[in-house]
Amino acid sequence: MAQSNGRLLLHTSAGNKNAAKSLIAAEYVGVKIEITPSFQFGVSNKTPEFLKLNPLGKVPVLETPDGAIFESNAIARYVARLKSNALFGSSAIDAAHVEQWIDFATTEIDANIFRWLGPIRGRVPFSAEVQKFAIEAVQRALAALNTHLSTQTYMVGHFVTLADVVLMSNLSLGYQNLFTEEFTRPYLHVDRYFWTLINLPHFKKHLGEVVRVEKLAVPPTGDTPTKKEKAHPAKKEKPKESSKPKEEVSKPKEITPADTSFDDEEEAAPKPKAKNPLDFLPPSPMVLDSWKRLYSNTKAKDFREVAIKGFWEMYDPEGYSLWFCYYKYNDENTVPFVTMNKVSGFLQRMDFIRKYAFGKVCILGESAPYKIKGVWLFRGPEIPQQVKDECYDIELYDWHKVDITDEVQKERVSAYFEEPDDIEGEKLLEAKCFK
Ligand SMILES: N[C@@H](CCC(=O)N[C@@H](CS)C(=O)NCC(=O)O)C(=O)O
Incomplete structure (x- = not known):
């Protein structure tokens, strides 16, 4: 070892x-x-x-x-x-809720998925009563999740926490094997949550491209040997579960979280990654990562001369587009840290498009109400459709495409990138970079 x-x-x-x-x-x-x-x-x-x-x-x-x-x-x-402790939220109560949902994901979701899926995979003998118990328990858990997610993007607070990580790992097994479209129809918010998070890069990288099960497999019943029995025929000599007295069979087997998984040969290996539609755009000479590196590695004193100059030299208006964004509801921005959290949440929800975007979002103003304004660089001539579909913050902003033939607009872009003390005549309170 x-x-x-x-x-x-x-x-x-x-x-x-x-x-x-x-x-x-x-x-x-x-x-x-x-x-x-x-x-x-x-x-x-x-x-x-x-x-x-x-x-x-x-x-x-x-x-x-x-x-x-x-x-x-x-x-x-x-x-x-x-x-x-970022994955445990931002307060003691957040941390407790993260732990609460981790236990929920393990005992209410994962354990019951195992009870349901185990016989289908031939891991444990089939019992109609256990299956009924398991399906109802999963439905009850999904209904509770659905109510919770009707007002939440993530399980706790406004960011991904460990509760989402554990829950998503367990749900992915359900979606791949048990949760047909019909089964999750009553749980719209769970569906939205699952398909949104599964496409975030860190989830996608380690949970793979999840393909929803189309039709539920029928578990082997009665005489069909389980996978374990096939591997160890001698075990067939033992009395079968079906010949036990009825009460014993009908009791759902007590399954601890330790049992709630399947050996690797049975688990779906991550499928090859699907290409992003933006990969099919005509090639661009501009390499976004080069700009991100230049942006990150240039010292403040050289920023204008090196980074800004370099940006306009490498910017390819055919392959990329620049956009100003202005928050529509600035009147609500009365508390600086709450305003900041809005921006942080927006940037976190854009995580899935990181490979194809760069952004700078700033909070401006001496006093309340604070203004949120920014500039984004996207691959392609438009704001990518997947951004519009998957990040609801897009609708909270007015978007204006930057006209780079207009030197005034170009200078405004440069200013957002550079973060001077004032932008568009207003004091820069805080700037967040998406890179
Ligand atoms: N509750 C444990 C479950 C561990 C588990 O059951 N692992 C399976 C593979 S996913 C295993 O190693 N099985 C081998 C065995 O049972 O001997 C965990 O969450 O780590």
Whole structure:
């Protein structure tokens, strides 16, 4: 077994949705996690060395400089706290709610998905009563989630937290295997939440391209051997569950969160990534990352001479467009930090388009009401349709395409990028950059 040597080493294999929890959390907090190369599920996790890390021989396990951790929620919590507490919200009550929804995702969603899916995958014998219990429990949980999400974009507060990370990992198993379109029809807000978050880059990277199940598979019943029975025919000698007295069969099996996962060979590996429609635009000589690097690496004193000059040299008006945005409801902006949170939330909701956009959004004004104004650079001649579809903040702003033949407008763009003390005659209170 490899030692962690100051590193964080995750023992798992590709496509494990439980491992995805800590990998997504790591992306959000900026922590590097290595994955054991050539991990062989069923072999690597049964060696005496591995059993010292997790006596159950289950994955994932994280080796840290201070010892190993098993149980994916515990690993995700550890990773999420390594650099900041941002994934636990912004107050003690937020943190409690994050924990509340993590437990909910584990016991109400994941455990019942397992009860429902286990027999379909031939992992445990089928029982109609257990299946009915599990489906009803999932429906009850989704109904509760739906009510919560009718007024929330994320589970807690205005940003992604660890509650979203754990819940999304569990829901993804449901959507891929059990939650047909018809099944989730009553839970519109859950659907909107799931398809929005699954397309955020950190989620997509580790949970893969989720394809919703079209038709529910029928579980093997009665005489059909389970997968485990196929692998160990001797077990067939034991009396079958169906021959047990009725009361025993009808009681849903007590399943702990530790059981609520499937071995890797059965888990869908992440599918190849779909291309973004913006990838099909005619190639542009402008490389957005080069501008982002130039922007980040130029010292303030050289900004005009180096970064701004460089930007206008590399700007390709055929392949990109620039847009001014003005918040429509500035009268509401009476408290600076609340105004700031609006801007931060907007930028976070744009995360999925990072590869194709750059933005600078500023809060202006000496006193309330504060104005939110900014400038965005998008790949393509228009504001990308997916931005309009997926980020509701777009509707909260008026948008004006920058006319770069007009030197006054060009200068305004430069000013937003540069962040002088005043912009458009108003004091610059705070600026947020999306890069
Ligand atoms: N509750 C545990 C579940 C761990 C688990 O069941 N892992 C499965 C793969 S996803 C496993 O390693 N199974 C091997 C075995 O049962 O021997 C967690 O969240 O980490």
